[in-house]
Amino acid sequence: MEKQGPYPFREVYELAFPILMRVSFRITGDREVAEELCQEAFIRFLNRYPPIPTLDQSKYWLIRVVKNLSLNFVKRKGRERKAFEKFGREPMKVQESVEDCLLRKESAARLREGLEQLPEKLKVVLILKEYSGLNYREIGKVLKISEGNVKVRVFRARNRLQELLDEEGEYVP
Amino acid sequence: MCPDKEVLSAYFDGEIESSLMASIKEHIEVCSSCRKELSCLEELRRVLLAEDIPGIEESSVTVWQAINRLRKVTSRERIWQKQLVIPVPVATAFMVLFVSVLSLFFVVSLKQDQPFRTVSKIETLPVDVQIKTIEDLHRAIEGDTTAFEVTILLPQEPIYDFSGKPTLLRAAEYERSK
Numbered sequence: 001m002e003k004q005g006p007y008p009f010r011e012v013y014e015l016a017f018p019i020l021m022r023v024s025f026r027i028t029g030d031r032e033v034a035e036e037l038c039q040e041a042f043i044r045f046l047n048r049y050p051p052i053p054t055l056d057q058s059k060y061w062l063i064r065v066v067k068n069l070s071l072n073f074v075k076r077k078g079r080e081r082k083a084f085e086k087f088g089r090e091p092m093k094v095q096e097s098v099e100d101c102l103l104r105k106e107s108a109a110r111l112r113e114g115l116e117q118l119p120e121k122l123k124v125v126l127i128l129k130e131y132s133g134l135n136y137r138e139i140g141k142v143l144k145i146s147e148g149n150v151k152v153r154v155f156r157a158r159n160r161l162q163e164l165l166d167e168e169g170e171y172v173p
Numbered sequence: 174m175c176p177d178k179e180v181l182s183a184y185f186d187g188e189i190e191s192s193l194m195a196s197i198k199e200h201i202e203v204c205s206s207c208r209k210e211l212s213c214l215e216e217l218r219r220v221l222l223a224e225d226i227p228g229i230e231e232s233s234v235t236v237w238q239a240i241n242r243l244r245k246v247t248s249r250e251r252i253w254q255k256q257l258v259i260p261v262p263v264a265t266a267f268m269v270l271f272v273s274v275l276s277l278f279f280v281v282s283l284k285q286d287q288p289f290r291t292v293s294k295i296e297t298l299p300v301d302v303q304i305k306t307i308e309d310l311h312r313a314i315e316g317d318t319t320a321f322e323v324t325i326l327l328p329q330e331p332i333y334d335f336s337g338k339p340t341l342l343r344a345a346e347y348e349r350s351k
Binding site for chain 2: 013014017018021022025031034035038039042043046049108111112115129130131135136151152154155158159161162
């Protein structure tokens with residue numbers, strides 16, 4: 001396979017694929033769909049002209065594309081809820097040492113439902129933070145927002161998630 | 174005093190200025206409510222990360238192969254569809270050339286269609302039978318069954334009526350109104 005930019009495509013692929021796959025999977029909740037969307041993102045990357053000059057910029061570009069493809073997919077199909085329900089069915093072990101934490105009594109399914117309910121802006125930032133291994137500055141570059149904005153959104157997403165779970169927790173016996 | 178929750182969240186992500194890092198760390202060691210907050214953040218992350226996608230390596234191979242297949246197909250079948258890159262100055266030059274050639278053609282064709290082109294010399298046509306009136310013409314057509322050519326000679330010098338209009342024009346108007 002030929003080069004796309006001053007680095008081999010294989011290098012970009014190996015660097016970006018696990019991130020793209022995780023981000024897309026967390027948004028769509030469907031592995032096959034995530035695979036297809038990753039493929040689409042890479043094809044767009046290869047067809048892009050002019051090529052992106054650096055490896056890091058390529059990574060940010062690919063994450064941005066796969067994020068948009070995944071969000072579009074979820075919107076189009078309207079399958080968000082179903083996908084997350086399917087994903088969250090397996091019971092989760094919860095660390096017992098955290099006595100007072102509300103999350104203790106919540107299953108992973110509830111948490112993911114909560115994540116699903118978050119506004120898009122907050123959800124995407126939290127997904128990128130937790131699943132892509134990018135720091136605030138890099139997330140800012142992916143989403144084209146400031147580092148400070150990333151910080152605020154990550155905090156709000158976490159806060160909102162805890163609030164949502166808190167509200168739901170009241171109805172759990 | 175406890176740091177803001179937002180600051181704790183950033184501290185949890187290791188995104189705090191190094192000057193603040195030590196003081197927050199010191200504070201957390203003695204503050205139980207901040208420790209509780211941090212453990213909630215840890216728990217949140219732990220649950221979110223608890224399930225990685227199974228077989229991400231397999232997916233990686235599948236997608237890589239699919240991309241390679243697609244690339245081969247596109248490079249074999251769509252050579253003529255390859256993106257052609259033309260620098261802006263060259264494209265502009267071509268456009269200018271194209272437009273000027275087009276306008277040249279337009280001007281030439283316009284000249285050819287000109288209804289009132291100047292005639293350098295009036296040719297004298299060979300005349301077999303001189304017919305002066307319309308009745309003579311009728312008679313000639315009826316009398317001769319074979320096909321023949323009729324050349325109508327207009328007066329070389331326009332003849333004007335009293336109002337200054339050419340008489341031929343007047344006649345045509347008269348015919349129409351009748």
